[in-house]
Amino acid sequence: MIDVQRLRVLRAVAEHGSFNRAAGALLLTPSAVSQHIAALERTLGHPVAVRSTRGVTLTESGRLLVEAADTISAELDRVRHDIDRLTAPRPRLTVATFTSGGRHLLPEALKRFVAAHPEVELTVCESEPEEAAPMVRAGAADLALSYHFDGPPPVGAGERPGLDWVPLMEDPLWLVLPRGHRLAGRSSLSPAELGGDRWVLGCLKTEAFLRRYAELAGFGLRVGASTTDYFFAQTLVSAGVGVSLVPQVSLAPTAEVVVVPVEPPRPARHIGVLLPRRRRPHPHAKALAEALSASADAAAAGGQGARP
Numbered sequence: 001m002i003d004v005q006r007l008r009v010l011r012a013v014a015e016h017g018s019f020n021r022a023a024g025a026l027l028l029t030p031s032a033v034s035q036h037i038a039a040l041e042r043t044l045g046h047p048v049a050v051r052s053t054r055g056v057t058l059t060e061s062g063r064l065l066v067e068a069a070d071t072i073s074a075e076l077d078r079v080r081h082d083i084d085r086l087t088a089p090r091p092r093l094t095v096a097t098f099t100s101g102g103r104h105l106l107p108e109a110l111k112r113f114v115a116a117h118p119e120v121e122l123t124v125c126e127s128e129p130e131e132a133a134p135m136v137r138a139g140a141a142d143l144a145l146s147y148h149f150d151g152p153p154p155v156g157a158g159e160r161p162g163l164d165w166v167p168l169m170e171d172p173l174w175l176v177l178p179r180g181h182r183l184a185g186r187s188s189l190s191p192a193e194l195g196g197d198r199w200v201l202g203c204l205k206t207e208a209f210l211r212r213y214a215e216l217a218g219f220g221l222r223v224g225a226s227t228t229d230y231f232f233a234q235t236l237v238s239a240g241v242g243v244s245l246v247p248q249v250s251l252a253p254t255a256e257v258v259v260v261p262v263e264p265p266r267p268a269r270h271i272g273v274l275l276p277r278r279r280r281p282h283p284h285a286k287a288l289a290e291a292l293s294a295s296a297d298a299a300a301a302g303g304q305g306a307r308p
């Protein structure tokens with residue numbers, strides 16, 4: 001049987017790139033680290049690490065073991081959180097959410113959930129998708145309201161196992177222009193038609209999308225302002241700083257701006273829920289995920305897909 005402590009030592013070696021640095025991080029001697037790795041190799045029957053003057057390189061067997069160690073560590077962390085929950089005076093539920101999704105979908109879902117489960121002690125953490133997935137995997141959050149742009153969801157085949165993605169809704173992107181903009185009267189626009197304008201960026205992921213688009217369309221992206229808040233970005237557009245690309249759930253139209261749909265193929269964020277993959281699903285996490293699904297359905301039925 002493979003020893004969990006030896007897997008922990010191998011993870012440290014992989015992270016730090018040497019036996020000496022791994023020993024320092026683990027408060028062990030380099031000799032003890034070497035002995036742990038040697039014992040692991042004897043158990044496995046294959047080498048897991050190759051030492052050289054440039055440091056330590058993992059073999060393919062070593063890399064597979066580190067991936068397994070990451071999964072085991074996350075599962076143990078999640079079990080620890082579950083045990084802490086069992087001993088708590090009230091059942092607890094922690095949900096991670098990105099800002100605009102929390103503002104748009106979470107309040108109504110929480111109303112449904114609290115009405116059905118008043119005994120549960122809720123904690124809400126603001127987290128971007130790249131932060132939320134590790135939190136759910138490790139048990140620091142029981143579920144996460146998250147999103148992704150083009151490409152696979154954050155639990156694709158290349159990801160370490162442990163998470164499920166439950167899609168909720170599409171969140172199309174809109175162009176936001178100052179009221180007096182020369183193209184404000186158009187029924188739809190291609191971002192390429194705004195290639196000469198200065199852009200106000202509302203988040204790093206939108207910036208990445210715009211830069212890819214600009215490169216394909218053959219124009220240079222001129223950035224007038226860069227923020228991590230779509231609502232602030234829209235106030236800058238209203239002040240005439242530039243134009244912006246904003247997801248629908250983050251739109252906050254005012255008299256000073258005009259919102260125009262992007263011409264097809266229209267880009268969108270894909271909003272969903274991240275849940276830990278487990279044999280016995282957390283009943284309260286499942287209940288809140290269902291409430292979020294109902295909230296998304298209600299938003300769609302209420303015309304949220306129509307032009308603002």
